[in-house]
Amino acid sequence: MRERWTWRGAFVVAAVGSAVGLGNIWRFPYVVYDSGGGAFLIPFVIALLTAGIPLMMLEFTLGQRFAGAAPRALERAKKGFEYVGWWAVLCGFGIVTYYTVILGWSLRYLVGAFTLEWGEEAGDYFFGRVLQLADPGQLAGFPLDTLLPYIIGWICIFFIIYSGVKGLGRVVMVTVPLPFILILILMIRGLTLEGAMDGMNFYLAPDFSAIFDASVWIAAYGQVFYTLSLAMGILIAYASYLPKNSDISNNAFMTSFADCLVAFLAGIAVFSTTGYMAYQLDVPVGEVVASGVGLAFVAYPEAISLMPVAPELIGVLFFITIFTLGLDSAFSLTEGIVCAIMDKFNMKRSQATVLISVLAFLVGLVFVTRGGLFWLDLVDFYIMSYGLTVVGLFTCILVGWVYGADRIRGYINEISEVYVGIWFDICIKFITPIILTVLLVLNIYENIISPYEGYPGWMQLVGGVIVMAAILIVGYFFMKARTREAEEPEEGEVS
Ligand code: PHE
Numbered sequence: 001m002r003e004r005w006t007w008r009g010a011f012v013v014a015a016v017g018s019a020v021g022l023g024n025i026w027r028f029p030y031v032v033y034d035s036g037g038g039a040f041l042i043p044f045v046i047a048l049l050t051a052g053i054p055l056m057m058l059e060f061t062l063g064q065r066f067a068g069a070a071p072r073a074l075e076r077a078k079k080g081f082e083y084v085g086w087w088a089v090l091c092g093f094g095i096v097t098y099y100t101v102i103l104g105w106s107l108r109y110l111v112g113a114f115t116l117e118w119g120e121e122a123g124d125y126f127f128g129r130v131l132q133l134a135d136p137g138q139l140a141g142f143p144l145d146t147l148l149p150y151i152i153g154w155i156c157i158f159f160i161i162y163s164g165v166k167g168l169g170r171v172v173m174v175t176v177p178l179p180f181i182l183i184l185i186l187m188i189r190g191l192t193l194e195g196a197m198d199g200m201n202f203y204l205a206p207d208f209s210a211i212f213d214a215s216v217w218i219a220a221y222g223q224v225f226y227t228l229s230l231a232m233g234i235l236i237a238y239a240s241y242l243p244k245n246s247d248i249s250n251n252a253f254m255t256s257f258a259d260c261l262v263a264f265l266a267g268i269a270v271f272s273t274t275g276y277m278a279y280q281l282d283v284p285v286g287e288v289v290a291s292g293v294g295l296a297f298v299a300y301p302e303a304i305s306l307m308p309v310a311p312e313l314i315g316v317l318f319f320i321t322i323f324t325l326g327l328d329s330a331f332s333l334t335e336g337i338v339c340a341i342m343d344k345f346n347m348k349r350s351q352a353t354v355l356i357s358v359l360a361f362l363v364g365l366v367f368v369t370r371g372g373l374f375w376l377d378l379v380d381f382y383i384m385s386y387g388l389t390v391v392g393l394f395t396c397i398l399v400g401w402v403y404g405a406d407r408i409r410g411y412i413n414e415i416s417e418v419y420v421g422i423w424f425d426i427c428i429k430f431i432t433p434i435i436l437t438v439l440l441v442l443n444i445y446e447n448i449i450s451p452y453e454g455y456p457g458w459m460q461l462v463g464g465v466i467v468m469a470a471i472l473i474v475g476y477f478f479m480k481a482r483t484r485e486a487e488e489p490e491e492g493e494v495s
Pocket of ligand 1: 018019020021022023024095226227228229230232234329330333
């Protein structure tokens with residue numbers, strides 16, 4: 001028997017946990033500020049409705065209807081589609097190898113937060129003391145400061161996945177609401193600081209001309225795909241543990257709504273604090289805004305150091321937030337892979353978990369080395385700009401056109417509360433694939449005209465080719481490997 005979620009709502013909570021991740025706190029706020037402030041919410045909501053939610057419903061349906069992780073679900077929809085499923089799984093594998101490294105950094109900072117160890121020069125602390133950064137292209141050994149927490153991160157993920165869907169259902173009861181509550185606290189703290197309103201102005205002051213800027217729309221669609229954890233095989237795997245008659249459309253709306261809410265609130269927390277920092281340092285807000293690693297490990301810690309009351313407490317809360325935000329995204333990625341391996345080789349969960357955790361742990365060691373940050377950036381860049389778009393594109397085309405968007409919609413409407421109209425077919429067959437193609441072409445173009453700064457050219461080339469070739473080749477071998485079917489008979493194509 002296939003494992004099942006043990007309580008009503010466990011699936012949605014787990015899906016929210018996967019969607020709500022580091023992207024919500026260090027990507028969304030910055031993209032908003034950078035792409036028209038409050039006015040960005042218009043393209044964002046449109047992207048959500050025309051691409052994010054339809055693709056999410058599609059993934060939920062595939063998982064639930066065909067009771068399998070991405071490769072099996074796609075294969076059961078139509079013979080040969082399995083290959084794309086393996087791409088998704090391998091992209092997920094690539095991401096989890098470095099996502100866990102970042103998780104490790106947040107643990108390291110959590111310890112440092114008790115004494116505000118980073119002081120006022122968090123940049124030196126991060127790159128010099130914690131990462132002990134070497135030149136690009138080098139490996140140059142492991143700093144204990146990053147190795148130890150990395151190991152702890154993997155131990156957490158291992159035990160959570162090992163405990164099965166039942167265990168997952170329990171863990172997400174904590175790892176999903178906790179960062180939400182903490183973000184609320186950080187938000188209130190931020191808003192009650194001087195200068196907070198300048199920060200908020202920076203974040204949300206609408207620039208409506210942005211709506212006529214194509215790059216803003218691209219940013220909106222890109223952010224939607226990323227933040228909803230689409231095209232990585234995760235949601236398919238999670239949905240495969242649902243009973244056949246579970247609601248789809250309502251669940252998809254709830255998951256995306258919760259994700260957006262957290263992102264929006266995280267933006268308030270981040271920008272109010274940034275406004276305070278600018279006020280304290282007497283510089284314009286624009287000079288202290290940051291995104292990505294620079295926000296979480298440099299800018300925000302520096303702002304914490306400047307805080308008037310109990311900065312240590314805020315530091316601890318902030319890094320617990322980062323850790324719990326990242327943890328459920330990281331184990332959702334791992335579950336997507338483990339689930340696919342269990343399906344294909346009829347392996348026990350325990351075996352598949354050991355296999356995947358050890359393998360991903362070993363590969364991820366590259367990112368733990370002193371030169372690791374450069375490799376991390378590179379792999380992140382390639383998987384996010386090529387992997388995600390290609391997988392999403394093929395899924396939409398194969399399922400939308402070959403299998404039939406109308407059949408997916410028919411299934412959704414049979415079992416869901418919210419009726420889904422013909423717009424779903426239009427989104428899956430036209431809008432989403434067109435947008436993904438545009439994203440893909442633009443990424444390639446940008447990559448050619450402005451190569452990644454600061455990297456030796458060879459590294460960029462080697463990194464890109466290795467990542468993409470590995471996905472295609474390994475995916476092929478997985479597809480060709482003999483499927484070991486167990487108790488569940490092949491459903492084949494059911495019309
Ligand atoms: N959705 C996650 C976030 O917003 C990112 C992510 C993407 C996680 C893909 C897993 C897989 O941080």
